[in-house]
Amino acid sequence: MTPTVPSTRDPVLRAEGITKRFQGVVALDGVDFSLRSQSVHALVGQNGAGKSTLINVLMGVMPKDGGRVFLDDQEVHFRSTADALEHGLASIYQESFVVGEMSIADNVFLGDTPTTGRFRRVDFARMRSESREIFARMGVDLPVEKLARNLGTADQQLVMIARALRRESRILVLDEPTASLDRNEIENLFAIIQNLVADGCAVIYISHYLDEIFEIADEVTILRDGRSVITAATADLDQATVIEHMLGSSMSSTGLTPNRKLGPVVLEVKNISTGRRLEDVSFTLRSGEVVGLAGILGSGRTEVVRAIFGADRLVRGEILVDGEPESIKNPSDAVQLGIGLVTEERNQGTIPGFSVTTNITLASLRAVSRGPWIRKGYEKEIARGHVERLGIKVSSIGQTISTLSGGNQQKVILAKWLQSQAKILLLDEPTQGIDVGAKAEILEMVVDLARRGLAVVLVSSELGDLVQVCNRVLVMKRGRIVNELDDAVSEHFLQNEVGV
Structure with missing residues (x-):
């Protein structure tokens, strides 16, 4: 797929000198941004660079402190998302908002249900007919009369895009739209985006996956520390240049190598099954070792770590910890046995409204308590130690964890398990949705933990990550381990084995 460079097209949305402050902290510092008609414009930057804040300003979620926004060369002042929607702007977030117990057509018309006749009955026939027309425009075929509860993530996103198009939105913001999609679903989404652009839409595309940016975007704006540092045609850039602008310096190869000093077997998984999604899985894990699980979405990788952690019930097989059979x-x-799980959904590993300190000691409250009382001073001392050792970027240890960047939230979750004295870490997509700088830090941390004697199971869709840090990689398909590869394997070979 080759983007078309829209250098001669006029801007449909333009922001000049946008500033935004939060309690004295500058989130946006004179940001300029311009979206041309019938184009895809990528917005790129590290977590905390200002991408979400800029989109929230443009969409009327929050007011700007300075600067101007123009739509078709007319200055606009959006006071709410509804106001932006009335002017043709809509956001599609990675967390889809679809009501499962309503039909697909009902979801397309959600919040704007048409009526007919004297008694203003809901016009279901019109809803189904117009929904089919919108999906046909997008080039997809969904059964509009069926309930939405059985839709996968990719189809839920299509419903949300259809909802925006029905309201005649001509500017779409797609925020990390491929985070939970497999390669085929990504290709289908990109084809739909191209169809919409050809049909008159303009798209702001936000993603941490740089290869996607070069595949789908016409232009790129890079933000760093709340400033727009460059806007250029995608064809005039390469990944190394984009990373250099994101970080403010070049990022040479990390040079990571797996830990070679392995200890005894600490975890043995024997013929475990959870039913149809996991069948007859066996492997061992030694202290100091990182074992990777590779496979496409639905291959059973997440189910393996969930079963070990006791989140999914075993129907067959056994798990041994330090040579002893355990009933988890x-x-x-699992926590009592020294096993910790970092889930792919960060909000499942934290309490979002609580502080960094509280989240770090969440799995080890007995260690910081005297009777029923938490020793606050000791708890804060522990939190400060982990923040310093892991390089967690916070304004204070009392900062609410939900306000941290994705990479720093992951570090807090790792600190929680280190504080609990975990000896076996199960990491499920720990670098998903974080920027390249934070990703490198997380991978370095994984190798460092292995050198300190921890045993790690690493699930990742980023095959290059597995090649860098794993002693062995287990390839999974349809709930089974189909191959085991050593650390000399190349990323290209691993791609062929996985089937991507």
């Missing part, structure tokens, strides 16, 4: 019926049992 729930996550509490």
Whole structure:
């Protein structure tokens, strides 16, 4: 797929000198941004660079402190998302908002249901007919009369795009739209985006996956520390240049190599099954070792770590820890055995409204308590130690964890398990949705933890990550391990084995 460079097209949306401050902290510092008609414009930057804040300003979620926004060369002042929607702007976030117990057509018309007749009955026939027309325009075929509850993530996103198009939105913001999609679903989404652009839409595309940016975007704006540092045609850039502008310096190869000093076997998985999604899985894990699980979405990788952690019930097989068979019926049992899980959904590993300190000590409250009382001073001392050792960027240890960047949230979750004295770490997509700088830090941390004797199971869709840090990689398909590869394997070979 080759983007078309829209250098001669006029801007449909333009922002000049946008500033935004939060309690004295400058989030946006004179940002300029211009979206041309019938184009895809990527917005790129590290976590905390200002991407979400800029989109929130443009969409009327929050007011700007300075600067001007123009739509078709007319200055506009959006006071709400509804106001932006009335002017043709819509956002599609990675967390899809689809009501499962309503039909697909109902979801397309959500919040704007048409009526007919004297008694203003809901016009279901019109909803189904117009929904089919919108999906046909997008080049997809969904059964509009069916309930939405059985839709996958990719189809839920299509419903949200259809909802925006029905309201005649001509500017779409797609925020990390491929985070939970497999390669075929990504290609389908890109084809739909190209169809919409050809049909008159303009798209702001936000993603941490730089290869996607070069595949779908016409232009790129890079933000760093709340400033727009460059806008250029995608064809005039390469990944190294983009990374250099994102970080403010070049990022040479990390040079990571797996830990070679391995200890005894600490985890043995024997013929475990959870039913149809996981069948007859066996492997061992030694202290100091990083074992990777590779495979496409639905291959069973996540199910393996969930089963070990007691989140999914085993129907067959056994798990041995330090050579002893253990009955792990729930996550509490796993924690008692020194097993920690970092899930692919960060909000499942934290309490979003609580502080960094509280989240770090969440799995080890007994260690910081005297009777029923938490020793606050000791708890803060522990939190400061982990923040310093892991390089967690916070304004204070009392900062609410949900306000941290994705990479720093992941570090807090790792600190939680280190504080609990975990000896086996199960990491499920730990670098998903974080920028290249934070990703490199997380991978370095994984190797460092292995050198300190921890045993790690690493699930990742980023095959290059597995090649860098794993002693062995287990390839999974349809709930089974189909191959085991050593650390000399190339990323290209691993891609062929996985089937991507």
